[in-house]
Amino acid sequence: MPAFWQADGLDWLCPRVGLWCSGGVEVIVLSTAEEAVRLVARVVARSVRARPDLVLGLATGRTMEGVYRELVRLHREEGLDFSRCRTFNLDEYVGVSSDDPRSFRHWMQEHFFRHVNLQPANVHLPDGMAADLEAECLRYEEQIRAAGGVDLQLLGIGRAGHIGFNEPLSSLQSRTRVKMLTPVTIRQNAAACGGEDRVPRRAVTMGVGTILEARWCVLVALGLEKAEVVARAVEGPITSMVPASALQLHPRCTVVLDEAAASLLSLRDYCRWLFENEPDWAWYRQGPAGWGVSGRGGPGTGLQEGSDLGRVQSE
Numbered sequence: 147m148p149a150f151w152q153a154d155g156l157d158w159l160c161p162r163v164g165l166w167c168s169g170g171v172e173v174i175v176l177s178t179a180e181e182a183v184r185l186v187a188r189v190v191a192r193s194v195r196a197r198p199d200l201v202l203g204l205a206t207g208r209t210m211e212g213v214y215r216e217l218v219r220l221h222r223e224e225g226l227d228f229s230r231c232r233t234f235n236l237d238e239y240v241g242v243s244s245d246d247p248r249s250f251r252h253w254m255q256e257h258f259f260r261h262v263n264l265q266p267a268n269v270h271l272p273d274g275m276a277a278d279l280e281a282e283c284l285r286y287e288e289q290i291r292a293a294g295g296v297d298l299q300l301l302g303i304g305r306a307g308h309i310g311f312n313e314p315l316s317s318l319q320s321r322t323r324v325k326m327l328t329p330v331t332i333r334q335n336a337a338a339c340g341g342e343d344r345v346p347r348r349a350v351t352m353g354v355g356t357i358l359e360a361r362w363c364v365l366v367a368l369g370l371e372k373a374e375v376v377a378r379a380v381e382g383p384i385t386s387m388v389p390a391s392a393l394q395l396h397p398r399c400t401v402v403l404d405e406a407a408a409s410l411l412s413l414r415d416y417c418r419w420l421f422e423n424e425p426d427w428a429w430y431r432q433g434p435a436g437w438g439v440s441g442r443g444g445p446g447t448g449l450q451e452g453s454d455l456g457r458v459q460s461e
């Protein structure tokens with residue numbers, strides 16, 4: 147009887163099948179923010195090379211800027227090809243049109259879409275201008291399902307503990323729906339919107355349950371301002387007060403941090419030791435010099451470029 151990840155054909159997505167399928171959150175602490183975003187971009191790049199029609203879940207926010215910058219560089223300098231990728235963003239503001247600089251579609255266009263060769267028809271964000279928002283949420287869920295589900299979901303974390311716009315008290319089983327922003331989130335997003343009073347109060351967001359269905363979740367957090375919420379999400383109890391803590395339930399979740407964001411983790415030294423010694427993590431440890439286009443993987447990496455890796459799922 148094969149283990150469930152073998153039966154599902156999911157091992158291709160998982161650089162270290164044994165550990166990841168044992169459940170829990172894998173925490174990678176890198177010295178600088180730059181190293182952290184470059185690693186995340188390389189994880190995306192390897193996944194796209196292994197499966198050109200990857201279904202990629204995308205996030206916005208300052209943390210993600212460096213990830214997209216690096217992905218654009220990989221596209222330009224190393225020929226990373228997004229032409230067959232499908233993308234689904236986590237969220238979009240309600241009542242903000244796509245040409246409004248506050249909209250996430252506009253943000254994605256500026257930071258990523260217009261710099262790479264994604265096909266416009268393969269790019270999806272919820273429509274925050276839809277007349278019937280409830281129908282729009284159902285439609286978005288259906289689009290994700292029809293694409294075969296999200297393979298790799300990028301996530302930031304808000305200071306309120308949100309993933310997507312799943313603010314505190316979000317059901318951990320929630321699906322795509324409209325959420326009101328908390329004052330903490332409004333303040334956090336004020337700069338990007340040109341002031342607190344210009345931050346839209348509502349957003350359409352994938353639910354926590356929707357996010358947990360992604361085959362692999364990669365959360366990135368940088369800087370001291372995220373240290374407290376990261377510690378609560380990773381080491382605290384699973385609670386709707388910190389929706390990101392639901393990631394502890396995910397069988398394959400990687401949290402990539404810089405030193406500052408990791409500074410309040412009680413298991414920080416253990417995470418660092420694990421990262422430095424786990425043989426299956428050799429590829430991660432090689433650093434930028436080892437992350438070249440040839441896709442050299444360390445022992446045990448299940449993610450080889452160009453390999454014929456079947457995805458057995460409900461497509």
Ligand SMILES: O=P(O)(O)OC[C@H]1O[C@](O)(CO)[C@@H](O)[C@@H]1O
Pocket residue numbers: 205206207208209210301302303304305309310311331334335
């Ligand atoms: O990276 P930032 O700007 O700190 O944002 C963190 C999170 O908050 C949001 O911007 C939403 O408030 C998310 O899109 C993002 O993942």
